[in-house]
Amino acid sequence: MSMATRLFLSNDTSARAAGAGPVADAWSDRPEVQLIRTSSRGAFFLEPMVERDSPDGRLAWFNVTPQDLPLILSGTGGTPVRSIPFLAQQTRFTFADFGETEPLALDEYQARGGLQGLETALRRTPDAIIEELRVSQLRGRGGAAFPVWNKWKVAQQAKADEKYVVANADEGDAGTYCDRMILEGDPFRLLEGMLICARAIGANRGYVYCRQEYPAAAATLRAAIHKADEAELLDLDGEFFPIEVVEGAGSYVCGEETALLESLEGKRGVVRARPPYPAQAGLFGRPTIVSNVLTFATIPNILSRGGAWHAALGTEQSRGTMALQLGGRVKQPGLVEVSFGLSLRQVLDQFGGGMAPGARFKAVQVGGPLGSLFPASQLDIPICYEAFAEAGAVLGHGGIVVYDHQTDMVDLARHFMAFTAHESCGKCTPCRIGSVRGREILERIQAGSGTVDDLVLLADLGETMKVASLCALGGRAPYPVLTAIEHFPAEFRNRLRT
């Protein structure tokens, strides 16, 4: 009998949702198959995707069902992974190994260059690590886009008995999933980034605040921490650096850094007024670096390749690559890691592959539920922080959701305001009251009893929320609503009482 053929199948939550589970179940007892469960390449429109090694690198079969096994074992009909346009046109660094490796195989992680960033950091002084980050011009990838080195410098210089590193794994922006992919698919990259940060600021303890909606992510990460501990990686200058996974309880605003810290302390996830910033006084009042998962996962490459390498990618104010996450009514939803600077249109055409069958483009939303809507006429905007800031929009965490011709913009606007009304933490009045009034106005318009005055009131309310809210939830909530009205005014006017 010949040796079993090694077949690779993703174990990512979305790959399983697409049907990887039944494929794995059906093949698990087949002696001719050795099934290896990997992370996902993020080409989710092709999942479940099965791969095997060949002289041309990996060969892939798309949208596989259990019945496809004979075909795959015979080696016919496979596509070389490197010739899949969706993947070949990307600039992958943080996600380079996705789809290749087993998430918890530490030896594989290391064999592909993992831990080199940490080794570099351990050889350097904290000042030199922070200098490398400054040169890299890395900005936080969670949404606020604050220069990472700056936060680290503040925390490093703060005097305290304890300091903390907190990874924000509360990826609540609807339409985003790159953090989930990292947590489930490459957890050592996150841990390595956190350890580098801990070494730079002199932290004693790390936390990963993981949303309850990601059970597989939390389980994988806990297993990874256990493995890292066994391999004695959680050791900084002879001191044990414990990292703990703490799960949330379904509150969106806990993705905001100060609300997250309140929640980590076990309290209501209510936003704190800043300053002081967490880097000065964060968890239990101690200096704390809170960064998003993708940000930490970007750091190992910066240390191993150098800050100048990172700064050479992207645009003037946006260096490096961004993980864009395509969703909604595009033909090819999935993860797209590219250097900053491509236009929104390029991303939708080149990677999104146009619209899903039967769908016609209406609008695209960038930056999660608080992100602005763009109509077809505004797709030439480059994807970078400066262009989005100029347009009064945000890149946020890189979520891109496409809406088709069937979308009712009034209903969508109501959906956004209802979301904020539901998720507002209640600390500041503009958000707590404003979002409820905004939802009520939109419900009135939707029911056909709204007036022109309601649209004026909504615009007024939006401006108040923008300037007076304590955090980005209230401050950004009006943007999708007001851009919906701006670009599709007739839909709102036609619903008004005459």
Place this chain on the structure above:
Amino acid sequence: MQKQVNEILAQARSEPPNILQALLVLQEKLGHVPLEAVPEIAHTLGTTTAQVAGVLSYYPDLRVTAPGRHLIRICMGESCFANGCGRLLREVQDRLRIDMGETAAGGKVTLDTMSCAGNCAVSPTVIIDRDLYGRVLPSQLDAMLERYK
């Protein structure tokens, strides 16, 4: 009740006491956090009933009533919205004759929504208990719900 609550909390002790994590442990063991247990929880954690009640009422995932035997969650995230989660929700409501947040007669199922499951590239998403389904079509609902009878 009091004894049971104390036993569970004794296993979840932390320094300083963490109200949210204590409530999550209680919910994991009991299925929900009974309101009548709040004074006992506060006493055990060395805090006030107001603090505990505040945390309990704040988080969407904490329940004060027992959920049904099965929990159905429909994702309402933007990608799911673009891909028809509104219709899915209406169809599930019609089939089960319950509204969002309600439990069907006999305690069989509870219906809830969620703001995003992070499954946006394979949307729309329905989660039943620990099983996550993607690319869900209304025509698949009957067979899907049948599995959780």
